Amino acid sequence: MQQKSELPEGWKSVSLGELVQPSKEKIEPSENPNLKYVGLEHIESHKCQIKGYGFSVDIKSTKTMFHRGDVLYGKLRPYLNKVCVPNFDGVCSTDILVFNATSNLNNYYLMRFLSTPNVVDYASNNSSGVQLPRINFQKLSSYTVPLPPLSEQHRIVSAIEALFARLDATNEKLDRVQEILKKFRESVLAAACEGRLTEVWREENQGIEFKVDILDSIDLGSSVDSEVIIDEFNLPDTWKWTTVDSIGHVKGGKRLQKGSNLVNYDTSYPYLRAGNLKNGTVEGEILYLQQNDYNQISKYTISSSDVYITIVGACIGDSGIVPEEYDGANLTENAAKVCDLHGVFNQYLALVFRSKIIQDQIQNQTAGGHPTLKDGVCFGPPARLLGDR
Template sequence: MSRKRKQKKTLEELLAEALVPEAEQPYELPENWVWVRLGSVFERINENVMPSLNQKYIGLEHLSKNGGLEGIGKAEGLKSSKTPFKNGDVLYGKLRPYLNKHVAIQFDGVASTDILVFRQKIDELGIFLDKYFGLPYVMEYAMSNSKGINLPRVSPKVMESLPFPLPPLSEQKRIVDRVESLLGKIDEAKELIQEARDSFEQRRAAILDQAFRGELTRTWREQHPDVEPADRLLERIREEKASLETRKGGRRKKATNLPPIDPPYELPQGWKWVRLGEVTVINPGKPRNLEYTDDNICSFVPMAVVDDFTGSISVLEERPFGEVKKGYTYFEENDVLFAKITPCMENGKVAVAKGLTNKFGFGTTEFHIIRCSHLNIHPKLVYHLVRSDFFRKQAKAVMTGAVGQQRVPKHFLESYPFPLPPFDEQEEVVKVVDDLLMHEYETYTTLEIEGHLNSLTQSILTQAFRGELGTHDPTEESALELLKRTLAEQNGLAYESPATEELRVAEQGELYLT
């Protein structure tokens, strides 16, 4: 018995699927615009292929936060299938959509399977979509419909259902030209700010390099020749560590056999090269005897509230203990929080935990915790070390894991050579560094402009997709006809424009009269 042949959908049925119901429309559009589902005007490439050696490769790490391309990879060495893309396609990162990674691509290649590839069904609509992805509304839509806690993803189906404002074809081009002109001026201003920021980063790197060579406290040492050397401090730290292990009732941990430190440079008298793990505790864990009821409030630090410029926690969140006691990282007052995952680590997301409710808190599992205050090591000294440019560069070189989800391993921190100053000198090093960096922050006022520029960008994009940038012409053919024409062409259906229909009716009327 033969199967019943699937009936072809009519243009009216296709149109009903493509249009967004009025109740779901985000805002009111100009009269000759129309709200459509993204999948009706863009084809999502649902194909995976094994890449060839000479192909260009785009992973999430190559897409810039908030749009753009910051690098191109090579397919050589890739062992799994990838999604092919062509010049003119739009790429969108579905992993961690709050990063808002997207770009209108200008060459052929293959992309990570964590990147959605959209191909336009209407000429020149790709650039228009890329600009649309920059709207806060799109990010909020993707985030509210994503799944996963630490690594949220938005599904392809959800993005294909995204409401998309379709203007008439000519207006699309005018909008893109207008937006690119305005955003081009903003980009020029941002480049100047970035140059200033790079200069600041170079000065900060130089300050920290001098600090850990003992050059910033040379005068202080001359004035305090009788301070206890770091050798004695190290002995006390070892004794304290052994005592802590005894008090916990556990066996003393067997020392890891590490090769002797090859000093990168000569230290001042009284300083000593040690392993960071010798004088701190890395990821100490939650105490077994922590007594706290599930409904009591405790401090919580997600990655987003650690400022990668200032290196501080912008706001301490509070959550019930019962929600965070499992599945999150525990830390205590004065612990150093070090982001171990890319790109947060490279960006310098490091902070000292201060002002915690009941002196402890929880945060994302993407933190390494470095505890040192109870061992007579100044937390801010360790903070400046792990946030320094030279530390982060070495950490990046040893990251492990899948592309886009690489992390700094714990043993790197434990074995890292640390130039340990005497106890009394640590506080002076921290004071001098803090004073110098505070002066740099205060004089670096141009960064305040960056927030205004980002707000201006969002304002321009919002106006553009509401038809409020002076590009709207109400006399142009409605975008509804453009949609009908596109659906008809894609599905092999007949389409008759209103003008053609009027002409045909007029001709029939004349024929009738004659």
């Protein structure tokens, strides 16, 4: 329902239908094949811009004509409420309302008004249709528009554009900060996994005799890949190279049986999906197994002493430790666990898995358009796992 508020002096309330009407100017593609065509998919709503366009020569049916400075408004879901002001003449989809510029209205003011949350909610709640709901102008036309004098509209538009420009600049800076933070994390992990992070500590504790008996019992083996990796790094004297299967066992999770369904209430049998395994821990909504499903896959669990690693999907290679509260939870087939660890601290192993050297090995072992680790072979190539002990 539209909310009413007291307007500043000089403003007035008018319905959208009193202010503008959709353009009825149509054109056959053959009349001007060089006109640019704008579809709903071309409007970048959050920026109120057109991110691309086609050409009417490719369009076979009659389309609506628009002119530079008109307001284009998408009335069909999932593109409902997409709005922009083009800086060129063209034709557009009939699922786009075209509002021509008028003498008492700054069309950029109208564009910004149509983007406000209240208008968006109103259009969404008043759209009709089953598969592709849309808002018709008859319903939209009754919406009340707070209309300031034209000179104030210009000032409002200028203020909005200035503020949004600052927001865009801030977002760009934040994006750069995120990239800097990502590289910083990578450099910290690299330093940790190459012994540089604890270099001062080793110098201060030179008199301590490290226990390396477990390390000495682990054999790297003869892998061509291992020789390449070893040559790239100079590890501290007390460190060793090894492979994952030398310090633990790699086991996979289990797919749900056909016809099984997870539930969103606690059955005491949490099922950890790949989407839950993020940022070194468990996040997001946890779904649960029903008793019969749990009985079929009860052996495929993960302990808080294990290390998980995702092996399918966009987040392939994510690794970490499950919190104590999920100790014994069932594990998806889209992840693996390294269990029965010896000679390595599980939290250290999880960090090493997230380091660049291991991530590079994982990427080299993925296959297909949808990344999948082939039979877990990323665990075969050597991983630098063990530090000072």
